[in-house]
Amino acid sequence: MAQTSERKSKLLGSGDILVSFEFFPPKTEKMEETLWSSITRLAPLGPEFVSVTYGAGGSTRERTHATVTRLLKETPLKPAAHLTCVDATKEEVDAVAKTYWDEGVRHIVALRGDPAQGTGAKYEPYPGGYKNAADLVAGLKAIADFEISVAGYPEKHPESPSIEADIENLKAKVDAGADRIITQFGFDNTHFLRFIERARAAGIWVPISPGIVPIHNFKQVAGFAKRAGASVPSWLARRFEGLEDDSATSHLVGAAVATEQVMDLVDEGIKKFHFYTLNRADLVYAICHLLGLRSVRTANADAA
Known part of the structure; x- marks a missing residue:
């Protein structure tokens, strides 16, 4: 880790960092409001894009589509639809992909997606369907020149037999045309940094954003x-001990933990981050503010 006197994260200004946000489609009117x-x-923070998730077995297909369409029509944001x-x-x-393209x-x-049966079910390609994410990427690129993000797993996908096999699968997705990798979230930056090294060693050179x-x-x-x-490090669990019924303090600790994580990654040269917002x-x-991002409205007001 960089010495305090050399910390890049202390010098961050607007434009130094790019972020993207992930949301999930709402199930109720109250969730829609949230x-x-x-x-x-x-x-107003000007994310590079915002993505909208897709439930197991396509269970949120219509809600995903509705959310993406509304983002496109009512906001200046660049929506990314999960498939x-x-x-x-x-x-x-x-x-579905052609409809998205026609709508802009x-x-x-x-x-690839998780089986509709839920946790523990074994994935099986759907008859007549795309067999995996690499196959899907190739199919989407054949339809139109989509910008395509795919998933990466710093600690390997739970179903992968080995880290090496996981990297091979990732390279297949990139070779099929993927433009960006977004990683599964994690809490130990060592895993992410090693993942970057393994990916580059395998000839994977597309941008990789930590989740x-x-x-x-x-x-x-x-x-x-x-x-x-x-993995959930033991030190992380200790930081939240005794806060089960204290949401205010838990949120403060959560902000501190995530800020520490992203600032350490900035010091390692990482400049793009993908936030799983959980619609919050x-x-x-707050973390984006500490990363140097400022509201477009605020920036315009300052310039005036």
């Missing part, structure tokens, strides 16, 4: 991490 409140709060291979034929996936969506996050999840609820996020194959703007906005 989502758009978060989007309104974060949009998966699960429970759909190639023709069905292609039809140019960015897709292409994922960052600010912790609002430690138990919930730890559960997400377990299912995704991301508060911690993400």
Whole structure:
């Protein structure tokens, strides 16, 4: 890690860092209000793009589409729609992709996807469907010149037999046409930095953005991490000890932990970050402010 006197993160200004935000489509009217409140709060920070997730088995297909369409029509943001291979034929996936293109969506996050049956179910390619993410990327590039992001796993995908096999799979996605890698979130930067080294050694040179999840609820996020194959360091668990019923302090600790993580990555030369917002703007906005990002409205006012 860089010495304090040399810390790049202490010198950050507007324009030094690029961020992107991930949201999930709302299930209820109240969740809809929370989502758009978060989007309104974060949009002035000028993210590179914002992505909208897609449930297992395409369970949120219509809600994902509705959210992406509204983002395109009502905001200046660049929306990226998630697409998966699960429970759909190639023709069905292609039809969704063509609709997105016709509506003006140019960015897709292409994922294999999780089985609709949920945790523990074994993934099987859908009859007549894309067999994996690399196959999906190639199919999307054949339809139109989409900008395509794919997933990377610093601690390997839970189903991969080895780290080496995981990197081979990642290279297949890039060779198929992927333009960017967004990693699964993690809390130990060592894993991310080693992942970068392995990817570059394998000839993978597209941009790689670390996934960052600010912790609002430690138990919930730890559960997400377990299912995704991301480790939860013991030191991290200790920082949240005794805060189960103290959300205010838990949020302060969560902000401190995420800020420490991103600042350390900045000191290692990382300049792009992808935030899994969980449809919450508060911690993400604060961390972005510390990264040097400023509201477009504020910047314009200062210039005036």
